[in-house]
Amino acid sequence: MDLSYIINELGEEREQYFGAVAPPIIQSSNFASRTVAEMRYKMRHEEEEYMYTRGNNPTVTILEKKIAALEGAEHAVAFGSGMGAVAAAVLSQVNTGDHVVCVKRPYSWTKNLMRKFLPRFGVKVTMVDGSDMEDFKAAIRPNTRLIYLESPTSFTFELQDLAAVAAIAKEHGCRTIIDNSFASPLYQNPIAFGIDLVVHSCTKYIGGHSDVMGGMVCGTREMVNAIFKSEFMTLGAVMSPHDAWLFIRGLRTLPVRMERVAASTRKVVDYLVQHPKVEEVLFPFLPSHPQHELANRQMRNNAGQFSILLKAKKLEQADRFCDSLKHFLMAASWGGHESLIFPISATYASEGMKSSLPYNLVRFYIGLEDPDYLIRDLAQALAKM
CATH class of the missing domain: 3.90.1150.10 (Aspartate Aminotransferase, domain 1)
Incomplete structure (x- = not known):
């Protein structure tokens, strides 16, 4: 897909809203059903239907389609903050007794999630430098379920070899997540290197004006829908329609x-x-x-x-x-x-x-x-x- 098409046209069905150049803000918390059968269907397929804005909202959907396309992902789900996206993505991959390998200098609240929050629920975390692939190989245990990356890292800008880490993870049967906020989806696409889930703080480049907060998780439709049905709907860290509209505006430039x-x-x-x-x-x-x-x-x-x-x-x-x-x-x-x-x-x-x-x-x-x-x-x- 062409970049210009993604940013200016994808997901924008202008004939449905009077030909407006800017998409409408669907500022509704609720969406009505005409029949019991229709409501029953929506309840069973809420990941793809409009029933309640804590699930899906048409304005938010436009943004999700654009970010997914920019990342080369099948699907995406929007959150109220970057940390909401990070936390949901990580929690979706681990259970009590599991082990996570994480780069040692991630965003500060990601570090807090790894060092203080996950251990409360019996998930152990090993922090590694990550610039040498041997760091990951040495840290992996039989119960390792996730490798968490941030490339480059937040303050000292070490990189990880994404393709090599993805190969190591697949060899050991674990998933990979990367915070790709540093590069934006324009300058780095980790899914192309084999990474499973990509998270963004949309607050940064995607918004671009320091006036709105949000996050995004991108990946396969199966993985993103699993997060939608569990961590997203349960924890409720959703993005508002107005904030999604501001992010769409930010994407234009x-x-x-x-x-x-x-x-x-x-x-x-x-x-x-x-x-x-x-x-x-x-x-x-x-x-x-x-x-x-x-x-x-x-x-x-x-x-x-x-x-x-x-x-x-x-x-x-x-x-x-x-x-x-x-x-x-x-x-x-x-x-x-x-x-x-x-x-x-x-x-x-x-x-x-x-x-x-x-x-x-x-x-x-x-x-x-x-x-x-x-x-x-x-x-x-x-x-x-």
Whole structure:
């Protein structure tokens, strides 16, 4: 399917809603049946019928069809947040007594799910670096049911070889899930490498304006419908019709936004790599990065996230650099129009370490501003460090 068709036409039956260019927001919690037989059928096939918006909603369905197509998946189901999607996908694959292998530096709340939540219900988790396939082979046990990936990871941007991990998982009879939010469905499609389920925080690039939250799980129709009938309907982390409409609007500009973000990021990275007050830039698309070849093989382009290690001998120096930036907002998340930083030094309550990451690490997201405008801001902040 053509990208332009998916974004602008797929799922949009305009003749059914007066030829409106923008799809309607079907702001209804309930859908009526004309006969008992029809209601009986809907109750038995709620995964594909409109009965109650906690299950399916026409506006949400349009979004699900588009994201599934962008990921090369058979089907998708939308959630009220990225973490709702992650949790449902993981819970769908494990039972008491099972074992999970997970990359060791995932999104913070995914780490909380793995280290604190799952063990409460008798599911054991082994965290691995994941950049070497031997990490996965060594961690797998007879009761391993799931390998959870995030490639690249959230702060240090290690990659996993998706095709190799998928092969290992199939050899041992376990499933694979990946958080693909970093690359967006435009720049990486894990299902093509053999991964079973793909999750997204739609809050990031898909929304693109930092004004709506949502998540998505993509996979085979059989696997997604199983999640729909169990974790989705039971836990109720659903996406509202209005939020789905905002995500559809965000998709319209996703290709041009991603292209701009990618080009600006490369320019900013090139500036920081040569700066004497920057110790290292963590960015897989640098030729010097140890996984540069893998990044180019798995991803079609870079996204807007990277981290730097400042040449800061004291925590206060890292704080001063971050506080001196005028045009980067200090905030969590990424993927919107605005450029952001997340300083690891903020997780340090004192000189004692509160994070496994060093205080001089700063994560960047490059938005839609002019890159020279951002570089001038970086220059003045580095001068004050």
